[in-house]
Amino acid sequence: MRVDRVEEDIYVFVSSLYAQVTATVMLTPQGAILVDTMPFPTETREIAAFIEEHLGPDAVRYVINTHHHADHVFGNYLFPSAQVIAHDTCREMMERSGRAGLARAKRESPALAEVELRLPDMTFEKQMHLRLGHQHMRLFHTPGHSPDALGVFVLGDKVLIAGDTVMPVPYIVSGSVDGTRRVLQSLRALKPDFLVQGHGDVLLRGEVEETIDASLTYLDCAVSQVSELVARGAPPEAVREIDIESCGLSRIPLDGLVSRLHTDNLTALYRQMRRGRSPNGSRS
Ligand SMILES: [Zn+2]
Structure with a gap:
């Protein structure tokens, strides 16, 4: 697993086992904050060992879940003395479907056999501030990728x-x-100054704007290309003809997984449009 030091006491771990998913560690003399965990216990344990090396045992005070997806929350249970923080909806979604999702994942992957579902203890609706040692951060609701998503902005280090x-x-x-x-x-x-993506490399200040602009252009392009297919009555398989590169993004990142995510996006858009729901929210 790769670890990038982005500030004096902020480290980002990037999984080598699953889709380059990230987890962020903040160290303070008063304890550690961990944002997201790894899906596989071996990698979450590596992070726990790293924190223990710096701060001693049971030093993680808070685990923040950016959203309920399995690849971010399956390691919560390895920090029994920490408070788990998430959005209200994240806790609701994990309560509703977490157990079934975990059972399914365990059937597919024996490496998850020991994982236990651990729900968030503290939740919020719009935003909250969290302070520990010299760190002060704002957690805020960012519904988009999923309805329960949140972002964490570390105020001093930006x-x-x-x-x-x-x-x-x-x-x-x-x-x-x-x-x-x-x-x-x-x-x-x-x-x-730094942006930690949910998957892949940490972005530096100069890369943030161009990455976000490329994402916005991609979404516009995907919506317009799929709506064209729907308008001319093309079958759902036709979305496979729309190349990720034709929407301005590379097929290389995340070891090529991006192409599959792109096709999933197009299929979801196609279904939404066929049901008559405008993904723009402006046309229907
Ligand atoms: Zn996700």
Whole structure:
């Protein structure tokens, strides 16, 4: 697993086992804050060992879940003495479908056999401030990639942990295009020095704006190309002809997984449009 040091005491771990998913560690003399966990216990344990090396045992005070997706929350249970923080809707979604999702994942992957569902303890609706040691951060609702998503803005260091709102390709299958557009614009306005994506490399200040602009262009392009297919009565398989590169993004990041995420996006858009729901929210 790769670890990037983005500030004096802020480290970003990037999974080598699953889709380059990220987890962020903030160390303070008063304890650690962990934003998201890894899906597989071996990697979450590596992070726990790293924190223990710096601060001693049971030093994680808070685990923040950026949203309820399995690849971000399956490691919560490895921090029994920490408070888990998430959006209200994240807790609701995990209560509703977490157990069934975990059972399904365990059937597919024996490496998850020991994972236990651990629900958030503290939740909020719009935003909350969290302070620990010298760190002060604002947690705020960012519905788009999923309805329960949140972002974390570390105020002193201007580090933005964006969760899956920012990825090498925006992924809207369990969320909305409109929401994702709105949230991307609001994140750009924060002008962070570093942006931690939910998957993939940490973005530096100069890369943030261009990445967000490319994501917005991608969404516009995907919507217009799929609506054209729907308008001419093309079958659902026709979305496969729309190349990710024709929407301005590379097929290379995340070891090529982006192409599959792109096709999933198009299929979801096609279904929404066929049902008559406009993904723009402006035309129907
Ligand atoms: Zn996600």
